[in-house]
Amino acid sequence: MNISEILFYFLSAMALGSAIMVVVSKNAVHSVLWLIITFFAISGHYILMNAQFLGIVNLIVYAGAIMVLFLFVIMLMNLNADTEPKKNRWLKMAGIVAGGCLLLVLVAALKNAEIRGQQAQFNEGNIGLIQNLGEVLFTEYVVPFEISSILFLSAMVGAVVIGKRGD
Amino acid sequence: MKIEYYIFLSIALFCIGIVGVLTRRNAIIVFMCVELMLNAANLLLVAFSKMHHLAQKASNPTAGTDGQLFVFFIMVVAAAEVSVGLAIIVMMYRNVHSVDINFLNRLKH
Incomplete structure (x- = not known):
């Protein structure tokens, strides 16, 4: 280890x-x-x-x-x-049971998946460095990159409009 | 590191987020649990991109870059989502003076 x-x-x-x-x-x-x-x-x-x-x-x-x-x-x-009101105890239990069931189902479904035993590259490899990601980002993915700037602009306008004190 | 460790870690984080969304009543904490679920998915995407890179690097030296760029775009979208979502929560607090999500059922009236 x-x-x-x-x-x-x-x-x-x-x-x-x-x-x-x-x-x-x-x-x-x-x-x-x-x-x-x-x-x-x-x-x-x-x-x-x-x-x-x-x-x-x-x-x-x-x-x-x-x-x-x-x-x-x-x-x-x-x-x-501590101002949060108490939720019904049974509702809380139901939420925990539902989350636990999801955990159980996902683990049971994926524990014998086909990719089992494959390694994720650890501690080496250079695809995550800024140089490689930047080259791909500004060539192949330049259109989504520009669209995300429009998304930011609209989110900014939306946040200001929603957060503005109403008239 | 074996890929299934990352899968199980992400599943556990995601389910903790689900339990938080289902059990808490404070709208801000529910929102934070949604962010937690988003991060679990991001972690799994990076792990799979490194796995793909290890399997394909002989034929394609940049295999797996796409997965990491998807994570980058998910972070961009998450930042925009948080700004709008928090603005909505602030507006709700201003109207009903509470962030209890049970008050939101008044939206139907």
């Missing part, structure tokens, strides 16, 4: 544990902080697979921008007190 495998198990445990904490913690601000830890663990997985560009983008976009937006909204609404 070399150091990368130990890192893999450590990051997996970190991602799963903090994901569970996102769901169970009562305080919304704590949920956001646990979700940031989950995103850090997922970025660690990307870097472990040598997808360095995606690892850094995940950190900047998710852990940096999106989570700050969430924190900002939570603090704007002053939700950091």
Whole structure:
């Protein structure tokens, strides 16, 4: 068991544990902080697979921008007190059972899949570096790239129009 | 690392997100659980792209780049989605002074 495998198990445990904490913690601000830890663990997985560009983008976009937006909204609404109303206990149980059933079905369906035993390249390979991704992004995928800028513009206009104080 | 470890990790993250969506009532936490599910899918896409690269790199040295670019575009779409979604939640809070999703059933009246 070399150091990368130990890192893999450590990051997996970190991602799963903090994901569970996102769901169970009562305080919304704590949920956001646990979700940031989950995103850090997922970025660690990307870097472990040598997808360095995606690892850094995940950190900047998710852990940096999106989570700050969430924190900002939570603090704007002053939700950091425990104000969430209690949900029906049976409904909660039903939700957990439904999620567990989905987990069971997916694991049972995929545990003998055809790709079983194939390796994901670990710690080497250069397709995840900025040079390779950038070359493909600006040649083959240049049209979707430009369309995504239009998407951003419309999202920005939409957010401003929705968030504007009504008349 | 074997691919099925990544598959099981992604399934577990996705199901935790599902349980969060089904059990929580705070709209912001439900939204955060949706982000968690999105990230589980992203992780699996990157793992499969590396698997494809390992299998095909003799014939095509850039095999698997497409999968990583899909992840990049998913992140772009997620950023746009979060900005609009949070604006909707803020507007809902301004109207009903709560982010409880049970209040949303008033939309049908």
